[in-house]
Amino acid sequence: MKRILYALLLLVACNTNNSQEKQANKEQDYTTLQEEKEMVFPEVGKPMPDFTLNDIQYYDKQKATLKDFRGKWLILDYWNRLCKTCIASFPKVNTLRKKFKGKVEFVLVGRNDGKHYSGANKIFQRVQAEHDLDLPLVYDANLHEKAGLTSVPHIIWIDDKGIVRAVTLGSDLNAENLEAFLSGETPEVSHKPNANEEQEMRVAYDREKPLLINNNGGKATNFLYRSLLTGKNEYVFDASVPSFFFPFNKKTKHKFSVVNSGIQYLYKLAYGDTIRSSPNSGGRPNTYGKWWRDIIFEVSDSSDFEVDWNSGKGIYCYELIVPEDKEANTLFRQKMMQKDLHNYFGYHVMVETRLMPYWKVIANKEAKKKLITKGAETDRRGDFIHEVELINMSMVDLIRTMWSYHQIGPPFIDETGINHNIDIKLNGKLSNFEAFRHALGEHGLELVKSKKEMKVIVIRDPIIN
Numbered sequence: 001m002k003r004i005l006y007a008l009l010l011l012v013a014c015n016t017n018n019s020q021e022k023q024a025n026k027e028q029d030y031t032t033l034q035e036e037k038e039m040v041f042p043e044v045g046k047p048m049p050d051f052t053l054n055d056i057q058y059y060d061k062q063k064a065t066l067k068d069f070r071g072k073w074l075i076l077d078y079w080n081r082l083c084k085t086c087i088a089s090f091p092k093v094n095t096l097r098k099k100f101k102g103k104v105e106f107v108l109v110g111r112n113d114g115k116h117y118s119g120a121n122k123i124f125q126r127v128q129a130e131h132d133l134d135l136p137l138v139y140d141a142n143l144h145e146k147a148g149l150t151s152v153p154h155i156i157w158i159d160d161k162g163i164v165r166a167v168t169l170g171s172d173l174n175a176e177n178l179e180a181f182l183s184g185e186t187p188e189v190s191h192k193p194n195a196n197e198e199q200e201m202r203v204a205y206d207r208e209k210p211l212l213i214n215n216n217g218g219k220a221t222n223f224l225y226r227s228l229l230t231g232k233n234e235y236v237f238d239a240s241v242p243s244f245f246f247p248f249n250k251k252t253k254h255k256f257s258v259v260n261s262g263i264q265y266l267y268k269l270a271y272g273d274t275i276r277s278s279p280n281s282g283g284r285p286n287t288y289g290k291w292w293r294d295i296i297f298e299v300s301d302s303s304d305f306e307v308d309w310n311s312g313k314g315i316y317c318y319e320l321i322v323p324e325d326k327e328a329n330t331l332f333r334q335k336m337m338q339k340d341l342h343n344y345f346g347y348h349v350m351v352e353t354r355l356m357p358y359w360k361v362i363a364n365k366e367a368k369k370k371l372i373t374k375g376a377e378t379d380r381r382g383d384f385i386h387e388v389e390l391i392n393m394s395m396v397d398l399i400r401t402m403w404s405y406h407q408i409g410p411p412f413i414d415e416t417g418i419n420h421n422i423d424i425k426l427n428g429k430l431s432n433f434e435a436f437r438h439a440l441g442e443h444g445l446e447l448v449k450s451k452k453e454m455k456v457i458v459i460r461d462p463i464i465n
Helices: 002-037 084-088 090-099 120-131 141-146 175-182 195-204 263-271 330-345 365-370 395-405 433-441
Strands: 073-078 104-110 137-139 154-158 164-168 226-231 255-262 296-298 315-321 348-363 379-381 387-393 412-414 422-427 445-460
Touching: 073 175, 084 090, 084 120, 090 104, 090 120, 090 175, 104 120, 120 137, 226 330, 255 263, 263 315, 263 330, 263 348, 263 445, 315 330, 330 348, 348 395, 387 395, 395 412, 395 422, 395 433, 422 433, 433 445
Parallel strands: 073 104, 104 137, 296 445, 348 412
Antiparallel strands: 073 154, 154 164, 226 315, 255 315, 348 445, 379 387, 387 422
16 A cells, blocks of 8 residues: 555656646747847947857958957948949958058958848859959848848948947948047937837837827827828827829828928829829829939029938928818829828929930840840840840830839930840949940940930929919
């Protein structure tokens, strides 16, 4: 009997231990999950979380940690192959590294993994050879995650003591700001939010709901009918600017809004057309080549139209909500916006027809035959930096491709007479206009500067009665 009792006690003890062990494991798993969820991202004014750079290229060490950079400033420049702005900035970063040698170190932190990011190494090698770059480089997707990136460019500025002094856009990385930081000053730079900060900002503003209502982007206000013009809104993440004054749609209903936009874009929306300004895509109507893309200013003082994102000068938010019986009348809503701008700023604005420059795209006889497609499956491919290839695509697609590289300046108008699909492969530094023009010329296509009538928004000084 005693033996049976002892066995029962032993069994209970074992079950109790197993239960405690399972509970401990469960608690450990929960703790691990919480730690992963609460990853600490770099924060301005606090020590940079430790990291390790492995397999560093173009540097005197293959491996380095944060401690290895103590005593000098460190700039971590995050990028990937899809970011043209990042790639275009490499020569600038290279120049800064030479200028601040011994005081500041620069490291490019790229991604070269998976379907979307693989091939970054080949792009960098081409740019490196073209500009004779001498920049330390590491590819590590994990470092992107640890930095809390949601987009690039993303620049982390770390001082000589390992403290994060700024997290910015690429445009803030210049000699003036570096010199200010090194001299102990704190220059006015942008702040690029990490994933957590961005989520908080997104929660603070829902683009599908009216601005300022129910604390959406700021304090709540009751209204029945409203047009609203404010300065820069610090509560709102980034900017939201439509490319044209679009007609009524179910998502926005009777609301039209522009958030954190330069003043000139407000005038473009108010006085421009109500269809897209970019070239034809999928047969959708557009005003490309019919409306001049820039406003013409005939004013004595244009300082009102200068924009400074950091100070907020020249940046505004506009929102118009009309009664439901007016929501489908796009021109009525646009006229309301025109009146609001006139009431506040006072400028005299006209839409005129003027002779404006454009690039006439023409082709020689040989090109018309040579470009005829071989009939392969329709495709657009290449690295889109130094190479782009259109297979079995139309001249409309080529014009849109040309516009994608050179959106500023006169429009491209197809006058080749080519009505069939084409195959064409363009090589060179495609963001450089003359190089792009040369690439077209190799296929018998020529760009000829000409003029044609276009609608133009003209802003003049207020008329004083």
